[in-house]
Amino acid sequence: MENVPHAQQEEKCPNCGMRKPEWRGNNGQGFAMGGQTYCCQGCAIGTGCTCK
Numbered sequence: 587m588e589n590v591p592h593a594q595q596e597e598k599c600p601n602c603g604m605r606k607p608e609w610r611g612n613n614g615q616g617f618a619m620g621g622q623t624y625c626c627q628g629c630a631i632g633t634g635c636t637c638k
């Protein structure tokens with residue numbers, strides 16, 4: 587179900603799929619863990635997204 591746009595790769599949270607402009611964690615920069623960047627710490631450690 588990967589839908590990757592070919593023109594410009596949009597960074598999305600691998601857990602919840604939220605687009606980077608909507609990230610709340612770490613001042614919108616996201617939370618890096620395991621080589622991937624999540625929208626927030628909740629998604630990174632699996633406790634659930636706290637952005638909404």
Ligand SMILES: [Zn+2]
Nearest residue numbers: 599602625629
């Ligand atoms: Zn997320």
Ligand SMILES: [Zn+2]
Nearest residue numbers: 625626635637
């Ligand atoms: Zn989040």
